[in-house]
Amino acid sequence: MKTVLIVDDEMAIRETMEQILSYEGYAVQKAASGAEALSLLEKTSADAILLDIKMPGMDGFEVLEELIKRQLSIPVIVISGHGTIETAVEAVKGGAYDYLEKPLDRSRLLVTLGNCLKHQTVLTDRDALRSKIGVGGPIVGQSEVMEGVRNFIKKVGPTESTVLITGENGTGKELVVHALHRASQRSDKPLVEVNCAAIPKDLVESELFGHEKGSFTGADRQRTGKFEHADTGILFLDEIGDMGAEAQAKVLKAVEESRFQRVGGRETREVDVRIIAATNRDLSAPDSGFRQDLFFRLNVLSIHLPPLRQRSGDVELLLSWFMSDMSQSMNCDPLNFSPDTLAILTEYSWPGNVRELRNLVERLLILVNGPTVKPSDLPLLPGSRNVGNAGASFLDCQDFQEFKARSEGEFLQQKLIENMYNVSKTAEALAMQRSNLYKKISKYGLRTQPEVV
Numbered sequence: 001m002k003t004v005l006i007v008d009d010e011m012a013i014r015e016t017m018e019q020i021l022s023y024e025g026y027a028v029q030k031a032a033s034g035a036e037a038l039s040l041l042e043k044t045s046a047d048a049i050l051l052d053i054k055m056p057g058m059d060g061f062e063v064l065e066e067l068i069k070r071q072l073s074i075p076v077i078v079i080s081g082h083g084t085i086e087t088a089v090e091a092v093k094g095g096a097y098d099y100l101e102k103p104l105d106r107s108r109l110l111v112t113l114g115n116c117l118k119h120q121t122v123l124t125d126r127d128a129l130r131s132k133i134g135v136g137g138p139i140v141g142q143s144e145v146m147e148g149v150r151n152f153i154k155k156v157g158p159t160e161s162t163v164l165i166t167g168e169n170g171t172g173k174e175l176v177v178h179a180l181h182r183a184s185q186r187s188d189k190p191l192v193e194v195n196c197a198a199i200p201k202d203l204v205e206s207e208l209f210g211h212e213k214g215s216f217t218g219a220d221r222q223r224t225g226k227f228e229h230a231d232t233g234i235l236f237l238d239e240i241g242d243m244g245a246e247a248q249a250k251v252l253k254a255v256e257e258s259r260f261q262r263v264g265g266r267e268t269r270e271v272d273v274r275i276i277a278a279t280n281r282d283l284s285a286p287d288s289g290f291r292q293d294l295f296f297r298l299n300v301l302s303i304h305l306p307p308l309r310q311r312s313g314d315v316e317l318l319l320s321w322f323m324s325d326m327s328q329s330m331n332c333d334p335l336n337f338s339p340d341t342l343a344i345l346t347e348y349s350w351p352g353n354v355r356e357l358r359n360l361v362e363r364l365l366i367l368v369n370g371p372t373v374k375p376s377d378l379p380l381l382p383g384s385r386n387v388g389n390a391g392a393s394f395l396d397c398q399d400f401q402e403f404k405a406r407s408e409g410e411f412l413q414q415k416l417i418e419n420m421y422n423v424s425k426t427a428e429a430l431a432m433q434r435s436n437l438y439k440k441i442s443k444y445g446l447r448t449q450p451e452v453v
Contacts, residue, residue, distance in 0.1 A: 003027040005046035007037040009055045034058030053080035064094045075120045140321045141314040145306045157183025164298045165278040167305030170355030173278040189233035197239035204247040215264020231271045241281035252294040308350040322361040336372045409444035
């Protein structure tokens with residue numbers, strides 16, 4: 001029986017949700033405040049949390065931050081009667097699984113909670129598998145360049161040096177970061193990740209260094225920044241090449257001095273943080289727009305990850321790894337690849353690199369009937385010699401409207417898969433309103449959870 005913790009200052013809402021969830025077979029715990037919820041979690045555990053935003057004392061955002069600090073990996077669904085798109089986006093960025101508006105719709109609540117728990121089960125099973133085989137996201141490959149990557153991690157991981165990782169999107173930069181963290185002297189300390197490209201320019205400073213209450217319009221509470229969250233651990237600055245000039249100057253000072261001030265604050269805060277940065281751009285280029293003094297400060301030790309097209313000999317090994325890993329996570333039988341299919345996939349240029357290959361394996365596990373993947377089971381791979389069902393389907397369209405509908409549905413389904421069927425995250429990635437995405441899901445009959453085959 002799954003346990004759900006309801007955190008809301010309104011007794012009527014707590015009791016209503018308890019009735020709904022108890023009837024559906026969930027065990028329910030209740031807390032009237034953020035402080036009470038955190039105290040309860042010190043004594044017991046929960047499989048998911050329904051968390052109100054507007055509460056006296058500690059609000060929902062502060063509870064989210066505290067859960068991250070305590071490294072409690074419990075999925076959170078934020079609920080609020082003061083819903084705006086900005087609030088929803090902030091909640092998801094703050095670590096929430098999804099966002100629901102009051103008054104709560106019973107069906108939407110149960111579907112979202114069910115998807116949340118299934119998503120968490122997939123993550124737990126994946127982590128258990130990786131733990132059992134001694135890896136936490138392996139560096140898969142037998143090519144000479146990948147052997148060089150593993151040697152780099154082995155030598156550089158235990159040091160305290162700053163590392164810069166370069167390479168195209170999808171080449172596995174994040175995997176290398178996690179491997180460096182595991183190999184470091186800080187492996188039992190936090191690894192805090194920041195996607196610099198996803199933060200609005202006017203909020204970068206607040207995101208990294210935090211802010212004091214009232215320091216700017218909308219700062220209705222004190223906030224701790226990523227540098228403080230990463231204290232004694234590692235701070236991963238992903239896509240740092242997309243950071244604005246003003247933020248680069250502040251990051252340079254913080255990296256050099258290991259101290260900073262919160263936005264609107266006067267107190268200087270010192271932190272012990274190791275920096276790892278990553279980018280898909282050439283930061284040394286004169287027209288990169290990146291400060292060269294910051295580049296040289298980050299480029300103490302650097303490694304470039306090759307695109308998959310430059311190590312095609314690893315494609316079959318990667319297909320085998322992802323098929324084994326994901327079939328266990330999805331509780332289904334792994335598929336085999338026919339020789340013709342392997343030939344097509346080995347010759348393919350993989351513009352999306354390893355990430356594209358992984359997404360393809362997930363798609364095949366969901367859609368293919370039978371134990372073997374044939375060339376006709378493949379989607380259209382641009383530049384390859386296969387056509388595949390998706391390409392044939394589009395070519396069979398009777399008119400342009402039908403083509404647009406099919407292609408839009410196919411595109412949105414793929415994006416849902418890439419974002420683990422989290423509708424809010426998918427809408428954010430597509431810069432689309434969540435309500436509009438829900439309409440598209442209904443219109444095209446898209447899946448919002450993995451299909452066990």
